[in-house]
Amino acid sequence: MSVTYLGMPPFPEAAAAATGDERLRGNLRHATRTIRDKRAAAVAELADWSALRAAGAQIKDRTLRHLDHYLEQLEAAVTAAGGTVHWATDAQEAGEIVTRLVRATGEREVVKVKSMVTQEIGLNEALEQAGISAYETDLAELIVQLGEDRPSHILVPAIHRNRSEIREIFRERMGHWGRPAPDGLTDRPGDLAEAARLHLREKFLRAKVGVSGANFLVAETGTLVVVESEGNGRMCLTLPETLISVAGIEKVVPTWQDLEVFLQLLPRSSTAERMNPYTSTWTGVTPGDGPAAFHLVLLDNGRTDTLADQVGRQALRCIRCSACLNVCPVYERAGGHAYGSPYPGPIGAILTPQLDSMETGLDASLPYASSLCGACYEVCPVAIDIPEVLVHLRERVVQGGTATVRGERTTVRPARGHAAERAAMRAASWTFDHPRALRAGERMAARARRLVPRRLPGPGRAWTDTREVPQVPAESFRDWWRRTRGTAGGAPGSTTAHTVDDGTGAVGSTGRTGPLEDPR
Amino acid sequence: MRVALFVTCVNDALYPRTGQAVVTLLERLGVRVDFPEAQSCCGQPQFNTGYRHATEPLVHRYASAFADYDHIVVPSGSCAAMVRENYPRIGARAAAEGRGGRLAAAADRAVPRTYELTEFLVDVLGVTDVGAYYPHTVTYHPTCHGLRVLGLGRRPRALLEEVKGLELRELASAEECCGFGGTFAVKNPAVSSAMGADKAHHIRSSGAASVCTVDNSCLMHIGGLLSRAGSRVRPVHLAEILASTEESPW
Structure with missing residues (x-):
C-alpha cells in the first residue's frame, strides 16, 4: 500500500491546477506568511537556538543509529507499565491490528487525536470498512473530515479553507455526524470554535475507545508524549476505557533529558509558541486513572528502508513541526494536496518517496517539486538538509543506483520517461x-x-x-x-604577471602552457 | 596573487557583458585576471537534476583548469555554491562507491580557492568602494544560493551602497526565491512562473529602474517574465553596476 493517495497525478500537473485557484492561493499566502513571521520572532527569542537545533539533530541521529536497542528498551518499559506493544511492518498490518483491537472491545466508534501516522496508514478508511466510525476531534481535522476533504498541511490540515468556507461545512455537514451546528452560525472564529466544542463534547463523553499517534516515545520509561493546542487530545487520552496509540518507530527518544530539547524546538517551530498549551504524557496504565487498557502499535512502513540510506535517513529526524511548509515558496503556490500524501511540502517531497520506495509516478515527481532555494533547511529545527536529500532522490529517479526496498538491497533502475x-x-x-x-x-x-x-x-x-x-x-x-586578450590555442594573455601584492612579497605568474583538453 | 575568472557557462554563452564587467572591474582595482580557456561549466544543471555521474568529468576539468591559481572569481552565487557545497559531496560519493579518491582530491583543491565575486572583493581585496558610478534606481534581489549556501550576507549591499549616484530601493519579500531553480523552471513551469510573477510584482512595486542580482540565471527568468509582461525594469548583474564609472558608463 502506497503512502500516496490512489489516482494522484504527478506533482507538476496537480500543482499547475492549484496555481490557477485564486482563493486557495489567497488563503495559503495569508496563513503561511502569518505563521512564518511569528515563528521567526519566537525563534529569535532564544539565544541558544542554533545549539538546541544541533542537539536535536544529534539526539535523533544517535537514536537512529541504535534504533534497535531503544525500541527494545521502549517495548520492555511499556510492557512493564501494563501496556501491550504490537509491531506493524506496513500500513495494512497496522490497520488490521487496530481494527482487531477495536473489535475486541465490542465498540463501533473511536475518537481520534490528530495524528499524521494514522493518516499515513489510512486508518479511518480501514476502520470504516470494518464498520467502525472514527471521529476526528482536532478542530482542523474535524473540518477536513466533515468536508470529505484531505488535509493539506501537517499542523493546520484545513489551511486551504477560510472561515466562511468552514461555516458552510459546519452548517451543512455537522448534523450528519452528530450534533448539528447552532442556528445562525456566523463565521467569527469564536463562534466556529464553540460549534465544534459542542459537537465534539458529545463524542468525548460517549467514546469508549481513543486512538492517538505520538510526538515522542521515551524509551527509558516507556512514556508516550502528545503535544497539542486544543485540549481535545487530553480528552481522548484520558476519558476512554481503551487507548490505542500508533507511532512510527523513528519517534523514540532515549531519555526525558532528550525530550527537553524537543519540547523547546517543536512549539516554537510549529505554532510559534514558547510552549504549547497541552502536553500529555502517559506510561502504560494506572488503575483508577484514565484508560484501563493501553496498546502501542509501532509502525515501520518504509522507515527501516529509509534508515538504510545514508543521505536520505536524515528525513527520519523530522518532528512534524511544518516550519518547512510555511516558508516554502513552492508549497505556498501549489498547496498541500498537490503532494498527494498526508506529508506535503518539502518534508513530504523527501519523506513520501522514501517511505514508498519510489513506486509511483507521483513519488518520482516529488523530488523535483522544489527550486532548491534552501529556505526549508534554514528553518528546520533538526537541521534536515532537505535540498541535499532532494538532489539525492533525483539521482535515484534518473540515474538509478541501489536502495533498500522492504529490507532487501535492490538495484534501482532509472524511472521511465527521462x-x-x-x-x-x-x-x-x-x-x-x-x-x-x-x-x-x-x-x-x-x-x-x-x-x-x-x-x-x-x-x-x-x-x-x-x-x-x-x-x-x-x-x-x-x-x-x-x-x-589572447591568441588562439595558448592564450598567452592569460599568463601575465599579477600586480596585486598577495602579502608574500612575491609577484606571481603562471607558467601554464596550452589548453587543457582532457584534464583526467 | 594569481587570479582566474570562472565566467560560468551561462555568462559565457548568454551574458558575456557580465564577464567583461568583472575583468574591467578587477583590472581597475589593480588585479590582473586570467581566463583559462579549459574552463567550461560547473556541472550544476546536471547535478541538481540527478545526473551526478555526468557531473564528474566537469569536477576534474574545473580543478585542472584552475590548478595554477590562488583565487578563482565566480560572478555567480549558485555556481560558486555548486563548487563549494557539492564538489566535496561528489568526491565523497565516488569514494564511497569504491572509485578511489581522485574526485575528492580534485574537490579539495578547488573548494578553498573558489570565491563568488562579492566575497573576493570584500574579503580578499578588502574593498567595498570600488569607485563605481551608476546614476539609477536599483533594487537588489538576494539569490538563494548566494544567500543561504554561501552566506553572502551584507556583502552585495555593502558594495551597492558605495556606488555613487545609485539609489537603492527596498524589495518586499526580498529573500524569497524567484522561482528559477534551474530545470525546475521547465519541470514545474506553472509554480515557477507563479513564484516569478510575485517576484516581478515586488520588483515593479519597488519603483526601481533596474533589478540587480549576483546570478544571471535568476535574472534570465526574472527578466524574461518582466519583459513578457511589458515592464521596462532592466535586469542587471551586480558586476556590471560595479564596472560602471563616470568616465566610462557601462
Whole structure:
C-alpha cells in the first residue's frame, strides 16, 4: 500500500491546477506568511537556538543509529507499565491490528487525536470498512473530515479553507455526524470554535475507545508524549476505557533529558509558541486513572528502508513541526494536496518517496517539486538538509543506483520517461568537457541568434509560455577574450604577471602552457 | 596573487557583458585576471537534476583548469555554491562507491580557492568602494544560493551602497526565491512562473529602474517574465553596476 493517495497525478500537473485557484492561493499566502513571521520572532527569542537545533539533530541521529536497542528498551518499559506493544511492518498490518483491537472491545466508534501516522496508514478508511466510525476531534481535522476533504498541511490540515468556507461545512455537514451546528452560525472564529466544542463534547463523553499517534516515545520509561493546542487530545487520552496509540518507530527518544530539547524546538517551530498549551504524557496504565487498557502499535512502513540510506535517513529526524511548509515558496503556490500524501511540502517531497520506495509516478515527481532555494533547511529545527536529500532522490529517479526496498538491497533502475533528458544531459556534459565543441556550439548559436522565435515549440514551451527567451549575443565571452586578450590555442594573455601584492612579497605568474583538453 | 575568472557557462554563452564587467572591474582595482580557456561549466544543471555521474568529468576539468591559481572569481552565487557545497559531496560519493579518491582530491583543491565575486572583493581585496558610478534606481534581489549556501550576507549591499549616484530601493519579500531553480523552471513551469510573477510584482512595486542580482540565471527568468509582461525594469548583474564609472558608463 502506497503512502500516496490512489489516482494522484504527478506533482507538476496537480500543482499547475492549484496555481490557477485564486482563493486557495489567497488563503495559503495569508496563513503561511502569518505563521512564518511569528515563528521567526519566537525563534529569535532564544539565544541558544542554533545549539538546541544541533542537539536535536544529534539526539535523533544517535537514536537512529541504535534504533534497535531503544525500541527494545521502549517495548520492555511499556510492557512493564501494563501496556501491550504490537509491531506493524506496513500500513495494512497496522490497520488490521487496530481494527482487531477495536473489535475486541465490542465498540463501533473511536475518537481520534490528530495524528499524521494514522493518516499515513489510512486508518479511518480501514476502520470504516470494518464498520467502525472514527471521529476526528482536532478542530482542523474535524473540518477536513466533515468536508470529505484531505488535509493539506501537517499542523493546520484545513489551511486551504477560510472561515466562511468552514461555516458552510459546519452548517451543512455537522448534523450528519452528530450534533448539528447552532442556528445562525456566523463565521467569527469564536463562534466556529464553540460549534465544534459542542459537537465534539458529545463524542468525548460517549467514546469508549481513543486512538492517538505520538510526538515522542521515551524509551527509558516507556512514556508516550502528545503535544497539542486544543485540549481535545487530553480528552481522548484520558476519558476512554481503551487507548490505542500508533507511532512510527523513528519517534523514540532515549531519555526525558532528550525530550527537553524537543519540547523547546517543536512549539516554537510549529505554532510559534514558547510552549504549547497541552502536553500529555502517559506510561502504560494506572488503575483508577484514565484508560484501563493501553496498546502501542509501532509502525515501520518504509522507515527501516529509509534508515538504510545514508543521505536520505536524515528525513527520519523530522518532528512534524511544518516550519518547512510555511516558508516554502513552492508549497505556498501549489498547496498541500498537490503532494498527494498526508506529508506535503518539502518534508513530504523527501519523506513520501522514501517511505514508498519510489513506486509511483507521483513519488518520482516529488523530488523535483522544489527550486532548491534552501529556505526549508534554514528553518528546520533538526537541521534536515532537505535540498541535499532532494538532489539525492533525483539521482535515484534518473540515474538509478541501489536502495533498500522492504529490507532487501535492490538495484534501482532509472524511472521511465527521462530518456530524452538523460541524452541531453550527457550531451551537455560531453560538450562542456570538450572546449572546442563548446566554442563551435556557441558560435553556431550566435549565428542563428536572430532565428530564435518568441515562443518555442516542444519542451521549450515550458519556458516561453510565460517568459521571453534571452537574446543570444553576437560573441561569446570566450571569443571576446581571445579576440581582445589572447591568441588562439595558448592564450598567452592569460599568463601575465599579477600586480596585486598577495602579502608574500612575491609577484606571481603562471607558467601554464596550452589548453587543457582532457584534464583526467 | 594569481587570479582566474570562472565566467560560468551561462555568462559565457548568454551574458558575456557580465564577464567583461568583472575583468574591467578587477583590472581597475589593480588585479590582473586570467581566463583559462579549459574552463567550461560547473556541472550544476546536471547535478541538481540527478545526473551526478555526468557531473564528474566537469569536477576534474574545473580543478585542472584552475590548478595554477590562488583565487578563482565566480560572478555567480549558485555556481560558486555548486563548487563549494557539492564538489566535496561528489568526491565523497565516488569514494564511497569504491572509485578511489581522485574526485575528492580534485574537490579539495578547488573548494578553498573558489570565491563568488562579492566575497573576493570584500574579503580578499578588502574593498567595498570600488569607485563605481551608476546614476539609477536599483533594487537588489538576494539569490538563494548566494544567500543561504554561501552566506553572502551584507556583502552585495555593502558594495551597492558605495556606488555613487545609485539609489537603492527596498524589495518586499526580498529573500524569497524567484522561482528559477534551474530545470525546475521547465519541470514545474506553472509554480515557477507563479513564484516569478510575485517576484516581478515586488520588483515593479519597488519603483526601481533596474533589478540587480549576483546570478544571471535568476535574472534570465526574472527578466524574461518582466519583459513578457511589458515592464521596462532592466535586469542587471551586480558586476556590471560595479564596472560602471563616470568616465566610462557601462
